[in-house]
Amino acid sequence: MHARSADSAEPIAAVPAHARHQSVSHASSLPAGTRHLKLLSFNVQAGIYSRRYSDYFTNSWKHILPHPERLANLTRIAQLLHQFDLVGLQEVDAGSLRSAYIDQIQYLARHGAFPHWYRQVNRNLGPFAQHSNGLLSRLRPQRITEHKLPGLPGRGAVVAELGLSDRETLAVAIVHLALGWRARRRQLDYLVALSELHPYLVIMGDFNCGCDSKGLRAMVRKTEMRGLDCELKTFPSWRPTHNLDHILVSRPLRVITARVVDYALSDHLPISMTIELPEGVSFSAHQGEHEG
Numbered sequence: 001m002h003a004r005s006a007d008s009a010e011p012i013a014a015v016p017a018h019a020r021h022q023s024v025s026h027a028s029s030l031p032a033g034t035r036h037l038k039l040l041s042f043n044v045q046a047g048i049y050s051r052r053y054s055d056y057f058t059n060s061w062k063h064i065l066p067h068p069e070r071l072a073n074l075t076r077i078a079q080l081l082h083q084f085d086l087v088g089l090q091e092v093d094a095g096s097l098r099s100a101y102i103d104q105i106q107y108l109a110r111h112g113a114f115p116h117w118y119r120q121v122n123r124n125l126g127p128f129a130q131h132s133n134g135l136l137s138r139l140r141p142q143r144i145t146e147h148k149l150p151g152l153p154g155r156g157a158v159v160a161e162l163g164l165s166d167r168e169t170l171a172v173a174i175v176h177l178a179l180g181w182r183a184r185r186r187q188l189d190y191l192v193a194l195s196e197l198h199p200y201l202v203i204m205g206d207f208n209c210g211c212d213s214k215g216l217r218a219m220v221r222k223t224e225m226r227g228l229d230c231e232l233k234t235f236p237s238w239r240p241t242h243n244l245d246h247i248l249v250s251r252p253l254r255v256i257t258a259r260v261v262d263y264a265l266s267d268h269l270p271i272s273m274t275i276e277l278p279e280g281v282s283f284s285a286h287q288g289e290h291e292g
Helices: 068-081 104-111 181-195 214-223
Strands: 002-004 011-017 036-043 086-093 116-124 130-137 143-148 156-163 169-176 200-206 245-249 254-260 271-276
Touching (some): 036 068, 036 169, 036 200, 068 104, 086 169, 086 200, 104 116, 104 130, 116 143, 116 156, 130 156, 130 169, 156 181, 181 200, 181 214, 200 271, 245 271
Parallel strands (some): 036 086, 169 200
Antiparallel strands (some): 002 011, 011 143, 036 271, 086 130, 116 130, 143 156, 156 169
């Protein structure tokens, strides 16, 4: 897929991919005809539990080496994820030394009873780290595309398209944007161009910026997306004062609820939202089924 927005110098370049599927005991899918979707976005910091700023120094070795607390922490995270229909993960490891070669996306999918999952490795450091975005879903995506975001290598977006009864799709983009404002501004412009391709769109993840960001506000204004709430503060998890994580939805979608979840198992708190499809539109009945 290649397209260019009139207002953006960055072309949309998507790489097609396929979701992974697995047989999960007690896996649940959405009932036929449902119009609601419960979303969660969570930067899990590769399963590292942070309680104070000094932990960035004292726990720095955990970004390189394995530790038994990490798996216990992931299991607790999976207990939270079980409550949601579709989850976007950031700073999750796809299997390296520091994660004891466990693919954390697959682990959370299995323990959260999600039959469909996908990993997007954005920074491949071989055996030392596999920095990734992750998707967990109770609905089978019709299509998945990977996007390498502008700026230095290592930032990406993964877009899952869910089939709807009107033969359209709901696109859900999971993102992790750059720390630097120049690269992040280009990435936000890229998301504006992406929004022009999908009438039903959710963009969620760690934007690394809040309501005081001119780039984020410009992106919301251009796309007319809803959901930017300055009161939903997610960072740092032990005393949240910054709203770095967001779930934004296009105008045809209705926001039912949005909240920060008080579940401090990373340096970010997770953010959740329940959305509703337009009247007369529902999720395709067949896509929750598992094919062998």
